[in-house]
Amino acid sequence: MAELDSVIHQPIRLKIMAALNACPDGEFIDFVALKAIVGATDGNLGAHLGTLETAGHVAIEKDFVGKKPRTRIQLTRQGRRGFAVYVEQLRSILDGTSP
Numbered sequence: 001m002a003e004l005d006s007v008i009h010q011p012i013r014l015k016i017m018a019a020l021n022a023c024p025d026g027e028f029i030d031f032v033a034l035k036a037i038v039g040a041t042d043g044n045l046g047a048h049l050g051t052l053e054t055a056g057h058v059a060i061e062k063d064f065v066g067k068k069p070r071t072r073i074q075l076t077r078q079g080r081r082g083f084a085v086y087v088e089q090l091r092s093i094l095d096g097t098s099p
Helices: 009-019 031-038 044-055 078-093
Strands: 059-066 066-077
Touching: 009 031, 009 044, 009 066, 009 078, 031 044, 031 066, 044 059, 066 078
Parallel strands: none
Antiparallel strands: 059 066
16 A cells, blocks of 8 residues: 555544545635644744645635735645545555455
8 A cells, every 4th residue: 555645644634635625626615724724823824824825725816805914725636636545555454455
């Protein structure tokens, strides 16, 4: 069996990936909403998002709404595929079908 993706496997990053995977393809989640879902601090969430972005799993878009900055995050195609592979590997382990 292939190794589980260690970038995704970390608990907070796994929560981030699961939350983003629940969104339809191409949709973003606002940083503030994602922070509430994951239960992380601004700095902790930012650091984990940086790791996921470097790995190519997420895309981060920053803009302004009026004068207020806004950060939005979405899964990339690579991230969506990576998460699907990760979930399939976990299912194999749980079902006892992994080699």
